[in-house]
Amino acid sequence: MFEERLLERIANLEVAGEEAESTPAARALASVIRHLQKMLNTRRGSVSTAVDYGMPDFTNFPGESMTDTCRRMTAVIKEFVEKYEPRLANVRISFEPEENNALSLRFRLEGVLAREDGIPVTLETVVDSSGKVVVRK
Numbered sequence: 001m002f003e004e005r006l007l008e009r010i011a012n013l014e015v016a017g018e019e020a021e022s023t024p025a026a027r028a029l030a031s032v033i034r035h036l037q038k039m040l041n042t043r044r045g046s047v048s049t050a051v052d053y054g055m056p057d058f059t060n061f062p063g064e065s066m067t068d069t070c071r072r073m074t075a076v077i078k079e080f081v082e083k084y085e086p087r088l089a090n091v092r093i094s095f096e097p098e099e100n101n102a103l104s105l106r107f108r109l110e111g112v113l114a115r116e117d118g119i120p121v122t123l124e125t126v127v128d129s130s131g132k133v134v135v136r137k
Contacts, residue, residue: 019092025116032113033135037047039084040077040125040133051082053081068097070105077107077125088121089114103129 014135016077022030044054058073078093088111096106112118 005061007052012094025119028087028113028116029119029121029137032085032121033137035085036081036109036123036125036135037133039080040135055080057131071126073105074107077109081109087114089118093125109135 012017032090038054039053042054044056045051047053051136058069074093074095078091081088081093083093085094091109091111094110096108096110098104098106105127108126109121109123109125122137128134128137
């Protein structure tokens with residue numbers, strides 16, 4: 001029951017077939033990925049009920065080197081995920097430079113599904129040049 005958020009559970013009452021037959025852990029992971037995608041694409045200050053919800057604009061850090069910016073982004077993403085995605089525990093974020101694409105930033109998110117017997121999770125988070133974040137397995 002806790003593997004999905006409330007609105008997802010309501011929407012899935014009408015869904016039949018493959019997704020309805022998947023395991024609770026698979027549904028939980030898919031829900032976490034969807035939620036992270038929404039979270040990481042929300043800009044800080046755009047949610048009036050939680051002023052700290054969302055990602056800050058990292059383009060406005062004058063004087064910082066790329067290394068410093070990536071270090072700061074890693075810390076901000078980790079703090080944000082730990083605070084607003086309680087289904088993940090033992091969250092670790094690491095920056096993984098991409099030599100082939102200098103216009104995007106790639107981070108590895110590792111943790112465990114807290115309510116699913118600690119199933120390990122490894123996700124790739126890519127921030128493209130427009131600031132859009134993609135989260136995938």
